[in-house]
Amino acid sequence: MGKDTRNIYLTNIPLEEAQKQYFTHFEVNKTFVKTEVIPVMEALDRVTVYPLFAKKSSPSYNAAAMDGVAVIAEKTYGATESNPMQLKLGEGFVFTNTGGCLKDPYDAVIMIEDIVEIDKNTIEIYSAAKPWQHVRPIGEDIVEGEMILSANHKIRPMDIGALLAGQVQSVEVYQQPKVGIIPTGSEIIEVSEELQIGKIIESNSRMFAAMVQQYGGSPNRYSIVKDDYNLIKETICRAAKENDIVIINAGSSAGSEDYTVNVLREIGEVVIHGVATKPGKPVILAIVEGKPVIGIPGYPVSAYFVFEFFLKPLLFKYNRQTLSEGQKIKATLSRRIVSSLKHEEYIRLKLGRVRDKMIATPLERGAGVTMSLVKADGILVVPQQTEGYEAGTEVEVTLLKPQEEIDHTIVSIGSHDLVMDILGNQLHKENPDMFLSSAHVGSMGGIMSMKKGEGHIAPIHLLEESTGEYNVAYVDRYLKGEDMALLKFVKRSQGLMVQKGNPKNIQGIEDLTRKEVQFVNRQRGAGTRILLDYYLKKKDIEASNVNGYDREMTTHMAVAAAVASGSADCGLGVYSAARSMGVDFIPIDWEDYDLLIPQKELNNKEIIKLIEVMKSEDFLTLIEELGGYDTKNIGEVITI
Amino acid sequence: MGKDTRNIYLTNIPLEEAQKQYFTHFEVNKTFVKTEVIPVMEALDRVTVYPLFAKKSSPSYNAAAMDGVAVIAEKTYGATESNPMQLKLGEGFVFTNTGGCLKDPYDAVIMIEDIVEIDKNTIEIYSAAKPWQHVRPIGEDIVEGEMILSANHKIRPMDIGALLAGQVQSVEVYQQPKVGIIPTGSEIIEVSEELQIGKIIESNSRMFAAMVQQYGGSPNRYSIVKDDYNLIKETICRAAKENDIVIINAGSSAGSEDYTVNVLREIGEVVIHGVATKPGKPVILAIVEGKPVIGIPGYPVSAYFVFEFFLKPLLFKYNRQTLSEGQKIKATLSRRIVSSLKHEEYIRLKLGRVRDKMIATPLERGAGVTMSLVKADGILVVPQQTEGYEAGTEVEVTLLKPQEEIDHTIVSIGSHDLVMDILGNQLHKENPDMFLSSAHVGSMGGIMSMKKGEGHIAPIHLLEESTGEYNVAYVDRYLKGEDMALLKFVKRSQGLMVQKGNPKNIQGIEDLTRKEVQFVNRQRGAGTRILLDYYLKKKDIEASNVNGYDREMTTHMAVAAAVASGSADCGLGVYSAARSMGVDFIPIDWEDYDLLIPQKELNNKEIIKLIEVMKSEDFLTLIEELGGYDTKNIGEVITI
Known part of the structure; x- marks a missing residue:
């Protein structure tokens, strides 16, 4: 097989079936049995191979359980409140502290609070002691020979305490499975190399390494391997010898430079190529030298999910641990989700508790959008053969964050501006248990989400054409009868972002109709788009005469980035975005x-x-540093 | 203040109030602000100090989102199924792989599956491409200047991926709080030293170190400090300089050798001494050099809880993380719990799902019983001013183990024998997702728990005096009308355990009446106790004539340990326990x-x-190695 073989056909096996088929090849008590003996003190989170039995009892003698005096129970009989008894030091009693050794003939302890010291050698007691009262008999805590931990037990801090108390000082544990991680691709470069056009920074292997660590394995990353059949083959062969599990990243799909599957067919067995999930479809599940070797797609989100689908269960299996399903909660979808019948789809969601209802808002679904994973609070699985869900449906969501964090999150749905990020950051800094989550759906999207009760706040900037005023009219129109308020935030400077030095000499809205000017727009419902439409109308310009009117970006920053890169000449947006991308601003x-x-x-x-926080000195300073904002009305409340 | 000062009065402040009072002294943005800059690749689980913004867009150019061909959208207009269009390599199209760079003038991608290659330089297409279809525009994933992470964010694997993709290579994080751990006490010795009477192995500091690690701190253990006022003082002073938080273990209560509180009063401020919890009451909460210095009681269970109450929140606070409450479930108490009105009490529980009901069984409550912590599946908090709960009450339990583990646990409540430990171990080894939990309440306790539906199985060994037969008659009597079965396990040899060499020449039950023979008994309801009573009755011996008849142990091993230590001369029990404790057996x-x-x-x-598993060759071999067991009927089922 050579370079020109294309693999355009993948199987479409349901995930659970694929897992079952693949994992049967790795029967744990045969496949992974490497062990090592380590000191108990260093054994946190490691897994026992054998049961561990106490070597000595704890306490190893009869020990006082209280500070007080040790007595001979029999000799205290008869002592009462009305008929106290005196005891002599060294004959009737000795002082003892908690943990002190009860020597013959002493067989009981009276608490220090319950005696009166008459003199240095004499005490008085007011009730009889029962034999063995306040005594920790030998072995009360741990009995010699008692099983402290079973085999296949993951060692916790209290286990370390108990083992040492039982005089067990070393423990045989499973070695952490070694996971070889091979990044491949001629277009990828190391983080430390200089970024050039056509090159992509290799970051997946670093995410994998952290996941391996988190799930109890030991990551072993190889250098980037170029797209060369023989190089890839050599590296996989070596890695399969040096590790317990191997990951090859990218090259798993069906393109002209995807050699991985052919290499794996040559040197081992490909059990499955392609599962019915989205993201994650083009995974390769293979066996080389009896070990799992997995080809993972290159998109960061696919990469993450494939790791969760196949590597995580393997690592748990090799560590003899049960895979926990993760906490699930019920939530109401704020938006409709359409999904293909062909795949099981994994949707990333933002969650927020809004007036006692848990609301789930889908994030962007592209497999390439890493940020959708960073921002996600939970995952919704849409099963195969299901077309999706209507807005308002109650669904079950697997949490990616602690529920407390979600319960203390202010949910903002509406227009995006950098000041929202900075506000959220400052809020969390001042109140570590609070979070601000922002979904970017534009101003009209914000108003609609308010109507449906999906969020706590909606940032909006909507121009009423007839009056030239902002926001109030829209609230009146769309939220009639609801008791709403506007919390004044900032005035911001909107303008045209153009390339540095303004090479196309763009001066105003009229220039957008010029043939050689490529515009980039915002999505429908965005306040900035409404502002554009207002000016177009005012100047009697047809939208169809603006090149790129239909090319939509969802944030100011994305528009500025498009202009900065030269893929567009011009876009409408705020000053702060222009400034941070280094483009000019009109x-x-x-x-x-x-x-x-x-x-x-x-x-x-x-x-x-x-x-x-909005009114705080610290926050105002941060906003003023950005430029292009006026904060004089910040924090004022206008009821509508 | 000197050696002889006793502190017998502690305050009784509710936990929440104590936490609030104490923690206000450590305002996080003032108290703990040490930071360091580390590579992103090594930043897993560390916490950001500032928000992090992308330094470059990802992709940093317009990239193909599919394997296929790059085309100029405009030039494809008109292509249809019935009217295909041919394109020439280098003019109308170029091949591209996923991630490939779209150079001018190409602005769309057609998937490889949707084209036909006519020859090396010609392809045919069957539909027009829309501009930017299957293209990842610059910044789709991450836009230059976009906020990737906020301040005070704990870095996860996907965050590492996103940061690197955005060309952020290093990150300023909070230093892990350094926790000095000082074990004190003249009676404690290092794990490596030889254990002698009156000495106790120091294990708490090792548990603390593991907990510090688990909660994101950096442990710094000091050598054991003897009970000497000046030594303790010097060590605390040094530790307060060298660390961010200091723990002093033991010496926190009110005995004659408890110097800690006086030392702390001299060198700093004692904010609180004594909280209204059980365990954990005699905690000392102090401030030295502006840092938290906490005196923790010596009992392992108290030590654990005090760490959870005060150190864990501090570590989370210093790491700017929200403390999660832990997963809670509802469970039904199998037994009554009596608690003092004076304290909030923390009860360790075993949990098990028995026929769809979650059953909670309290474990031993002594603060010294480490194993109660090792065995616990969950914690029940009985509030102050509450007397406890009746059996059958539904209570809320905080889980210490994943719920899946509890759901797959076979609950055994009844008589204890080493074979149960070995069976549980073997079960888990052969089936890593299954567990066996054993509560030791004796045979009659087992029958009663069956009646109440608290467990799946009950190990019993109950002699019917009239017939000399085992078990069946008791089931008939106490579980009349229920469809029960006996799953035959082992025949075991019961006998008298005596000290090595049998110095008191004990030959049979009759010898228990001898004045110089100290017996140790099992608890009421234990089959072994019933066996004793059977023999006593048979030989017409009054229980009151047996010295130590009232001294109760709950396991065979505990009885054997008492005999081995010399605290008793004799006890009734099984051969395996005698053997493993090295005592003689009649x-x-x-x-x-x-x-x-x-x-x-x-x-x-x-x-x-x-x-x-019971019938497996491996298990039978293990049992036979113990000696004193007959396994010939193992696994047989007798329905009753």
Whole structure:
């Protein structure tokens, strides 16, 4: 087999079936039995091979369980409140501390609080002691020969304490499975190399290494291997010898440079190529030298899920641990989800508890969008043969974050601006148990989400054409009868972002109709798009006469990035985005960027904290440093 | 203040109030602000100090999102199924792989599956391409300047991937708080030293070190400090300089050798001494050099809880992390719990799902019983001012183990024998997702728990005096009308355990009445106790004539340990326990040790696995090695 073989046909096996088929090849008590003996003190999170029995009892003698005096029970009989008894040091009693040794003939302890010292050698007691009272008999804690831990037990801090107390000082544990990670691809470069066009930074292997660590394995990363059949073959052969499990990243799909599957067919057995999941479809599950060798797709999100689907269970299996399903909660979908019947689909979601209802909002679904994984609070699985769910459906979501964190998250759904990121950051810094989550759906999306009760706040900047005023009219129109308020945030400078030095000499909205000017727009419902449409109408320009009117970006930063890269000449957006991307900016107007909020939320403890942060000196300084913002009305409340 | 000061008065402040009072002294943004810059690749589980913004977009160019051909969208218009269009290599199209760079003038990708190659330089297409289809525009994943992580964010594997993709290579994180751990006490010795009477192995500091590690701190253990005022003072002073937090273990209560509180009063401020919890009452919460210095009681269970109450929140606080409450479930108490009104009490529980009901059984409550912590599946908090709960009450339990593990645990409640430990171990080894939990309440306790539906199986060995037969008669009597079965396990040899060489020349039950013979008994309801009573009755001996008849141990091993240590001369028990403690054994009888089980449980998948393990060659070999067991009927089922 050679370079020109293309593999365009993948199987479409359901995930569970694929896991079952593949994992049967690795029967754990045969496949992975490497062990090592280590000191108990260093054994946290390691897994026992054999049961461990106490070598000595603890306590190893009869020990006082209280501070007080040791007595001979029999000789205290008769002592009462009304008829106290005196005891002599060294005859009737001795002082003892907690943990002290009870020597013959002493067989009971009276607490220090319950005696009176008459003199240095005499005490008085007021009730009789029962034999063995306040005594920790030998072996109370741990009895010699008792089983402290079973085999296949993951060692916790209290286990370390118990083992040492039972005089067990070393323990045989399973070696951590060694996972070889091979990044491949002629287009990828190391993080430390200089980034050039056509090159992509190799980051997946670093994510894998961290996941291996987290799941109890030992990562072993190889250098990047170019797309060369023989190089890939040699590296996999070597890695299969040197590790217990091998990952090959990218090259698993069906393109002209995807050699991995052919290499694996030559040097081992490909059990499965292609599973019915999205993301993650083009995975390769192979066996080389009796060991699992897995080809993982290159997109970061696919890479993550394939690791979770196949590597995590293997690592748990090799560590003799039961894979926990993860905490699940019920949540209501804020948006419709359409999914293919062909795949089981894994949807990343933002979650937020809004007025006692857990709301789930889908994030971007592209396999390439790493940030959707970073931002996700939970995962929804849409089964194969299911078309998706309507908005308002209650679904079961697997949490990626602790529920407490989600319960203390202020949910913002609406227009995006950098000030929201900075606000969220500052809020969390000042209140470590609070979070701000922002979904970017544009101003109209924000108003609609308010109507449906999906969020706590909605950042909006909507120009009313007839009056030239912002926001109030829209709230009146779309949220009639609801008690809403506008929490004034910033005025911001909107303008045209153009390439550095303005090579196409763009001066205003009129220039957008020029043939050689490539525009990039914002998505429908975005306030910035409404602003554009307002100016187009004002100047009697047809949208169809603007090149790129249909090319949509969802954030100011994305628009600025498109301009900076030269893929567009011009876009409408805010000054701060232009500044941070280093493009030029032609101011058009100031607009009001406010937070829409139901009036009743103004009493919400966490919203009060948010307003405090908005008004704080620290936050105002940060905003002013950005430039292009006016903060003089910040924190004012206008009820509507 | 000197050696002789006793501190017998502790305060009794509720836990939450104590935490609040104490923690206000350590305002996190002032107290703990040490940071360091580390490579992103090594930043797993570390916490960001500042928000992190992408330094470059990813992709940093317009990249193909599919394997296929790059085309100029405009030039494909008009291509249809019925009217295919041919394109020439280098003019109308170029081949591209996923991730390949789309150079001008190409602005769309057609998938490899959707083209036909006519010859090396010509392809045919069957539909027009839309501009930017299957293209990952620059910044789709991450936009230059976009916030990837906020401040105070604990870095996960996907965050590492995203940061590197955004060209962020190093990160400023909080230093891990350094926790100095000082073990004190003249009676404690290092694990490596030889154990002598009156000495106790120091194991708490090792448990603390593991807990510190687990909660994101860096442990720094000091050598054991003898009970000497000045030595303790010097060590605490040094530790307060060298660490961010200091723990002093033991010496926190009110005995004659408890100097810690006085030392702390001299060199710093004692904020609180004594909280209203059990275990954990005699904690000392102090401040030295502006840092938290905490005196922790010596009992392992108290030590654990005090760490959870005060150190864990501090470590989370210093790491800017929200403390998660832990997963809670509802469970039904199998036994009554009596608790003092004075304290909030933390009860360790075994949990098991028995026929769809989650059953909670309290473990031993002594603060010294480390094994109660090792065995615990969950914690029940009985509030202050509450007397406890009746059996059958539904309570809320905080889990210490994953719920899956508890759901797959076979619950055994009844008589204890080493073979149960070995069976549980073997079951888990052969089936890593299954567990056997054993509560030791004696044979009658086992029958009663069956009646109440608290467990899956009950190991029993109950002699019917009239017939000399085992078990069946008791099941008939106490579980009338229920469809029960006996799963035959082992016959075991019961006899008198005596000290090595049998110095008191004990030959049989009659010798127990001798004045100089100190006996140690089993608890009420234990089959072994019933056997003793049977022989006493048979030989017309009054229980009151047996010295030590009232001294109760709950396991064979504990009885054997008492004999081995010389604290008793003799006890009734099984051969295996005598053997493993190295005491002599005078056989009295063989008895049937069987597993009582409801008939319907015999179809339970997990019970079927248990029986398989019982009958397995490996398990039988292990039992025979112990000696004193007869396994010929193992696995037989007798329905009753």
